[in-house]
Amino acid sequence: MSLKFFGTDGIRGLYGGETLNDEIAFRAGKAAVRAARELQNVVAPKVVVGRDTRESGEKLLQAFAKGVSLEGGTVVDLGVAPTPCVAFAARQSDAALACSITASHNPACDNGIKFFEGTGVKPSEALEQALDDFVGEATLDGMADAGSVRLEEGTALRQQYSDAVASHFPAGMLEGKRVALDCANGAMFEIAPKVFKALGAHITVVGDAPDGSNINANVGSEHPESMAAMYTDAEYDLGFAFDGDGDRLVVFDKSGEPIDGEAVLAILAIAAKNAGTLHEDTLVTTVQSNLGLDAALRERGIKVERTDVGDKHIARLMLKEGYTLGGEESGHLVYGDFAVTGDGLVSALAVSEIEVRGGVENVYSAYPKSSKALRVADKPPFESCPEITACINRLTEELGEEGRLLVRYSGTEPKIRLLVEARTATVVAASMEVLQTAVEKDLDLV
CATH class of the missing domain: 3.40.120.10 (Alpha-D-Glucose-1,6-Bisphosphate, subunit A, domain 3)
Known part of the structure; x- marks a missing residue:
């Protein structure tokens, strides 16, 4: 694929910068409707949208919704909702597509637009390529003249997600259990405590007071020190820290260690x-x-x-x-x-x-492991690199089930990435030395 706007998981970047701004969100809204129309034959598609707690989220939502509306679609607004809730809402509704406005664990200055198909799965490569192409082809016509857009209320879908999660587990399952939660001042700040309480847990929560600029700020999955501080004040059976959009988790044991x-x-x-x-x-x-x-x-x-x-x-x-x-x-x-x-x-x-x-x-x-990222002048296919190919085959046979290696080019940088794992550090070091020597013979390192 050749993507200009999409990265590894949707469109993401510094809000107001070249990679993400209101104009790109507007064009993404147009692209979503065009994709639904041309790939799914949906004339007037609905797009379910949820967002995390970043201040820029509402601005991006309005810009995105204007693009959808001008192309003849409708936005169903979940409000602040975790990414898995957005995927769930897509499946439960008649939406053609869904998107989560979030930059996950990134700081508040960043944001992003993460798409889902109507089935709740992330886009296929074909859909992602089409969306990327359509964003590039979309114009800004109508953006300046469009007023505020009427959004279809999606609160009920958000409630359905909470109810479905709770009912997936035995009623009262957590009666008497003490649970520490770190909601990262993000999209889980309301739903997670509510569901844990519904299942009977006694909870203590941090990161549940978002102000638009404090998402992931010294809290959440990227900051285990926040959970450690909680454990110094009380004892818990379990602790959980979410990232900003709630699709990722860090688990803590009884001692407060991740x-x-x-x-x-x-x-x-x-x-x-x-x-x-x-x-x-x-x-x-x-x-x-x-x-x-x-x-x-x-x-x-x-x-x-x-x-x-x-x-x-x-x-x-x-x-x-x-x-x-x-x-x-x-x-x-x-x-x-x-x-x-x-x-x-x-x-x-x-x-x-x-x-x-x-x-x-x-x-x-x-297992012990070693990894390296070596900068290269170019990225020839490995089939044309005899030393690398022979080395990979030989090491793979020698390591067997007791180890493995991974050799791949970076998708975003001029680098080759090497990974070796084995039962002993001695084998890892020796294998990595042999592998790097092979790379140096076949490739020009810079």
Whole structure:
């Protein structure tokens, strides 16, 4: 694909800058309607929109809605809503598309527009390319003259999400449990405490007072020190920190220490297998996850399937093969029996249910690893690089199931990325040295 406006997960950048501003949002609104019309044959499409708590969110919403309206579509406004709520609302409504106005864990000065198909999944490559093309082709005609746009009320859909999450777990499941929540002053600030209370938890919350400029500011998934401060004042059975848009989660144990993301994946996969809900005894993760995850799960009869980085790739494979659990070490977790995108709230409650039923046991131990990013003059295909190809084949055979390596070009920078994992640090260091030597023979490093 050749994308000009879209990055790894929608359009994102400094609000008011070249990559994201009201004009781009307006053009994105036009592009959404055109995509629905030309790719789905929907004449007057509805687009569900939710946003996080950034001050710029309302401005981007209005600009986006003007673009939608001028092209003959309608915006259903969820208000402040987590990204998984937006995906859920798309599935529950007759929307052709949906989008979340958010920059996730980025600081308040940034923002973004993250699209979903009407089924709640992130865009296919074909749809993403079409949207990107249409944004580039859209004009600003009508933007200056358009007044405020009437938005269709979407509060009921937001409530449906809260109710659906709560009803997905046993009533009163958390009675007597003490839970610490860090909502990052973001999109989960109302919904997460409400659902935890509905299930009986005694909660203490930080990051629940957004003011438009404090999202992710020293709170949330990127700041474990906030949770550590909470644990100095009280004891908790579990703690959870969300990112700004609520699609990602960091789990904390009884001592207030963060649990490694791959350890959380192992905990959830083992519990699902024991409950008979892990389809084909398979967990889906990405090429970034440590091989220690495979080793821990292999001993318990669980297979690991890997995809490219990003929860959208995880969700696509899960939908294709019917798998029920996937995730990545960064905290994106996907539950196939409830959602088709990362959902921090459902993930938190799934971990909570395991704790209630007998306790969270960490069986994961990371393998030693080494990674490097080397700047290159160009990026020839690996088939034309005999030293690299031979080295990859030889190391792959030598490492076997006891290690792995990953060699790929960066998608956004003139770099080649190298990753080696093995049971011992000695093997890792030796393998990386051999691999880097092969790269230096085939490529011009700068």
